[in-house]
Amino acid sequence: xxxxxxxxxxxxxxxxxxxxxxxxxxxxxxxxxxxxxxxxxxxxxxxxxxxxxxxxxxxxxxxxxxxxxxxxxxxxxxxxxxxxxxxxxxxxxxxxxxxxxxxxxxxxxxxxxxxxxxxxxxxxxxxxxxxxxxxxxxxxxxxxxxxxxxxxxxxxxxxxxxxxxxxxxxxxxxxxxxxxxxxxxxxxxxxxxxxxxxxxxxxxxxxxxxxxxxxxxxxxxxxxxxxxxxxxxxxxxxxxxxxxxxxxxxxxxxxxxxxxxxxxxxxxxxxxxxxxxxxxxxxxxxxxxxxxxxxxxxxxxxxxxxxxxxxxxxxxxxxxxxxxxxxxxxxxxxxxxxxxxxxxxxxxxxxxxxxxxxxxxxxxxxxxxxxxxxxxxxxxxxxxxxxxxxxxxxxxxxxxxxxxxxxxxxxx
Amino acid sequence: xxxxxxxxxxxxxxxxxxxxxxxxxxxxxxxxxxxxxxxxxxxxxxxxxxxxxxxxxxxxxxxxxxxxxxxxxxxxxxxxxxxxxxxxxxxxxxxxxxxxxxxxxxxxxxxxxxxxxxxxxxxxxxxxxxxxxxxxxxxxxxxxxxxxxxxxx
Ligand SMILES: Cc1ncc(COP(=O)(O)O)c(C=O)c1O
Numbered sequence: 001x002x003x004x005x006x007x008x009x010x011x012x013x014x015x016x017x018x019x020x021x022x023x024x025x026x027x028x029x030x031x032x033x034x035x036x037x038x039x040x041x042x043x044x045x046x047x048x049x050x051x052x053x054x055x056x057x058x059x060x061x062x063x064x065x066x067x068x069x070x071x072x073x074x075x076x077x078x079x080x081x082x083x084x085x086x087x088x089x090x091x092x093x094x095x096x097x098x099x100x101x102x103x104x105x106x107x108x109x110x111x112x113x114x115x116x117x118x119x120x121x122x123x124x125x126x127x128x129x130x131x132x133x134x135x136x137x138x139x140x141x142x143x144x145x146x147x148x149x150x151x152x153x154x155x156x157x158x159x160x161x162x163x164x165x166x167x168x169x170x171x172x173x174x175x176x177x178x179x180x181x182x183x184x185x186x187x188x189x190x191x192x193x194x195x196x197x198x199x200x201x202x203x204x205x206x207x208x209x210x211x212x213x214x215x216x217x218x219x220x221x222x223x224x225x226x227x228x229x230x231x232x233x234x235x236x237x238x239x240x241x242x243x244x245x246x247x248x249x250x251x252x253x254x255x256x257x258x259x260x261x262x263x264x265x266x267x268x269x270x271x272x273x274x275x276x277x278x279x280x281x282x283x284x285x286x287x288x289x290x291x292x293x294x295x296x297x298x299x300x301x302x303x304x305x306x307x308x309x310x311x312x313x314x315x316x317x318x319x320x321x322x323x324x325x326x327x328x329x330x331x332x333x334x335x336x337x338x339x340x341x342x343x344x345x346x347x348x349x350x351x352x353x354x355x356x357x358x359x360x361x362x363x364x365x366x367x368x369x370x371x372x373x374x375x376x377x378x379x380x381x382x383x384x385x386x387x388x389x390x391x392x393x394x395x396x397x398x399x400x401x402x403x404x405x406x407x408x409x410x411x412x
Numbered sequence: 413x414x415x416x417x418x419x420x421x422x423x424x425x426x427x428x429x430x431x432x433x434x435x436x437x438x439x440x441x442x443x444x445x446x447x448x449x450x451x452x453x454x455x456x457x458x459x460x461x462x463x464x465x466x467x468x469x470x471x472x473x474x475x476x477x478x479x480x481x482x483x484x485x486x487x488x489x490x491x492x493x494x495x496x497x498x499x500x501x502x503x504x505x506x507x508x509x510x511x512x513x514x515x516x517x518x519x520x521x522x523x524x525x526x527x528x529x530x531x532x533x534x535x536x537x538x539x540x541x542x543x544x545x546x547x548x549x550x551x552x553x554x555x556x557x558x559x560x561x562x563x564x565x
Contacts (some may be wrong), residue, residue: 013447021414021419022414025550030440078486092551126421311502326509335418345477345478346478347455347477347478347539347542348422348478348479348480351418351536351539352415352418355414355417355418356414356415363454365453368454371454377454377455377476377477378454402414402415403415406415406418406422407422407427
């Protein structure tokens with residue numbers, strides 16, 4: 001490990017609390033991560049010193065706020081290695097970014113008979129926008145399935161993506177299975193058929209190095225709050241030529257060129273897609289999160305999360321009453337682990353774990369078609385971030401064993 | 413604290429109802445049916461009721477879900493079977509009120525039978541919906557117009 005975990009932990013005061021009289025083990029990072037002090041300070045500094053509306057004032061604060069906002073855009077640009085900061089559009093979050101692509105690019109480019117290809121492991125926010133677009137346009141929505149090992153079935157991808165395919169939309173990392181999908185290979189496939197590829201990076205950015213040029217994705221969406229930034233801010237990366245050709249997503253202030261009584265022209269990218277007053281503080285906080293992550297090093301972060309999964313996954317699979325969904329090989333895993341205890345509903349498990357101080361998620365994780373495919377209605381999910389510790393893994397395993405015992409005996 | 417606090421929620425009678433549910437299955441015919449989902453967790457209850465002369469002659473449920481939702485459905489069906497629809501709706505109201513912390517008279521609570529033990533759910537706010545799902549399904553089944561489609565909310 002290339003960073004000092006105690007230093008890291010001192011940056012996350014929320015983690016050093018007790019819940020239900022137990023040490024907190026926060027293992028719900030896939031739902032939302034925690035923010036370090038540095039991000040909170042950036043938010044506060046912005047409001048204390050620089051707050052003003054951006055791109056519309058000539059006064060000093062407006063200038064500073066604009067610099068802060070555009071500075072954050074450049075940080076994000078370098079973080080994901082976009083060619084230009086104009087390719088970084090600030091959104092409310094990943095869901096908003098994906099809806100933008102479906103509503104703007106999709107609306108303009110999909111026709112009856114076209115195909116949209118997604119995978120069975122998509123989060124609802126990378127599924128419903130395409131499903132509804134396909135319905136509106138009388139296009140066909142096709143799914144890439146899974147292999148027996150819980151990986152994306154690339155042989156199926158090669159069959160499903162055809163010359164009729166116009167959009168391929170696949171998650172970079174699954175929020176349930178913990179798999180990382182070969183987005184780069186999918187991009188090659190999509191481009192061979194002249195389709196565009198949309199990557200859902202919600203569970204990837206902040207957990208592994210992401211280089212949008214290397215991946216050669218056309219669009220890539222992610223949320224600030226899952227990468228230690230604030231809620232309510234996210235990013236859509238898009239290749240400039242595509243973004244320029246797309247119609248606006250929303251209309252209003254800031255996104256215009258000229259407005260006349262009967263017609264208007266649009267601002268250049270990225271502003272064309274940022275109608276109305278934006279979440280400037282959120283963007284500033286996201287910039288601070290990027291600085292923080294880069295300070296630790298994305299390779300180090302990925303290595304640390306893998307180390308935690310390597311420690312906990314075999315112990316989980318070794319419990320005879322536990323089923324782990326997705327790959328069983330830690331090297332093929334992000335920090336996301338979905339599992340169930342035999343004869344126990346994950347809600348009961350999550351309540352019991354909460355009593356032991358372990359915060360996990362239980363439910364369908366906004367991935368109902370995947371749940372159906374796995375033959376379950378819900379799962380428990382523990383998800384790790386770089387600030388989690390071996391103690392957290394021990395606490396999880398201990399709490400699972402005690403939960404099993406509690407429900408075996410009905411009482412403790 | 414650990415798991416000892418769970419004893420308050422997972423009382424023996426609740427675990428009994430969950431592992432040996434009463435009235436689980438399908439009725440050959442039903443006058444009122446309702447399927448309800450809890451969209452946040454995927455719990456489902458499908459309720460069938462046979463009403464004659466304003467009385468619940470028979471009631472059964474199928475569905476999937478956590479211990480609390482299954483136990484609650486079992487207790488609910490046991491509590492309302494044979495009751496008039498008016499009495500059953502009053503019980504559903506008592507239960508819903510109770511789950512959001514409103515006080516009720518001893519005699520109202522006694523009407524609920526085993527189901528009153530689920531008041532302990534109030535200490536676990538995240539789980540209140542699990543307990544109320546079955547009672548909402550009952551309300552909707554009894555109150556809906558006979559030709560209304562099952563709802564999927
Ligand atoms: C894979 C994936 N995609 C998209 C989203 C949606 O992100 P948000 O709710 O922040 O818009 C999530 C969040 O859970 C996710 O895990």
